[in-house]
Amino acid sequence: MDFIKNYTMSGWVKMPNYRLNLPEYSDRAIFEGLVNHLIHRDYTVMGGEVHIDIYDDRVELVSPGAMLDGTQIQDRDIYKVPSMRRNPVIADVFTQLDYMEKRGSGLRKMRELTEKLPNFLQGKEPQYQTEATSFYTTFYNLNWGENGRIPVEEVANRVNSTLEKYPVNEESSVEKFGGNSKSSVETFGDTQESSEKGSEIMQKGSEKKFGDSKNKSKSIGKTAQKIIDFVISDPSMSAETMAYKIGISSRAVEKHISKLRSMGILSREGADHGGYWRIVINPQTEQ
Structure with a gap:
């Protein structure tokens, strides 16, 4: 999870007395996805592994092993898919570690966790797909649109915040949020430097667009x-x-x-x- 957090970002807006985070993804949903891929992957495939691919607009998890019953998950209603564990011993260990629930609700839970985020947008639900020998889970960046990273004020409007509204500045979204315009493998060299720079940009951008908080209610602590x-x-x-x-x-x-x-x-x-x-x-x- 630390690897994913290092290569994804979280916007935020200043509410009257607290900070509202607007993450690109649900941390818990991605954790559920990783657990799901680890316990259901086909360990008989030599050289196979669980892949984590991070792009500007999505995070993809890929593991060897399709559906046990031979069906395609994209053709199924995930709310009606029965639990069939390929690796029951691993599943029991993960249950004991409290990494998962025993009733087999991982696919549904990933969607529900994503839908609970304050900046969730319809159509950005996690998607599942199977091929002959692989299972894919895709999480979509909630702060990314067709034209790139969505300006923070547009995200704030989406969650119906009560912040002061300022006209959209024409400066690039990279300057507002910090950039990862290429794939994470190409753009993230010094993680600490990138994180600090992105944090500084977000702080300045929020102060500039949503005003000084001196006249706001006292911070919650x-x-x-x-x-x-x-x-x-x-x-x-x-x-x-x-x-x-x-x-x-x-x-x-x-x-x-x-x-x-x-x-x-x-x-x-x-x-x-x-x-x-x-x-x-x-x-x-x-x-």
Whole structure:
């Protein structure tokens, strides 16, 4: 996952009292995809491996091994595909590691996780395809359009943010977001330098286009912001996992979650077990 994060980018916009990340992809969805390819690949194919190919507009996962029943996944309704595990021992190990659920819902979950992103656009759902000896999963860049990288203000408009609207500047989208106009293999040499440069560009671009935040509501704080970032990355993440990642107690995380919910920034969808968190795009500002 670190490799994929290093070669993809995430935009963000300044909300009244927090930062809303607009990632190109759902981290958790791609993780689910990697797990799916590892447990279902055909290990009898000598020299075969799981490929991760990163392009400007998509990330593709490819592994040896088609559908066990010989059908084409692109011709099936993924919500009605029964679970058939080619490698049950590996699947059980991954289940014990909590890398996957035992009920075999990976394809559906990848789509649902992508659809939960604040900048999701219809038609950008993950797509699945099988050939005679291969399985493909394609994740589409949510911040990329027919003419290249989508300007940050257009993405902000898509999520119906309450930011100040400025005219679209004619400067190139590469200057706004940082560029990867060629394939990742060709353009990313020094990862740290590229990441720092892209972060600097995004920060300047956001400040320029969405104004100074001096007159905005008070910031929610670093810990609460981390919780929001976690929710966007993985909506089903538990408070215990958040606490472990941040380095504080579960009780402290629950207090921050309670405040975010009272502010109208965070909401819970579904039951405590099996439900997920959702960022409310138009939160009430704290008085």
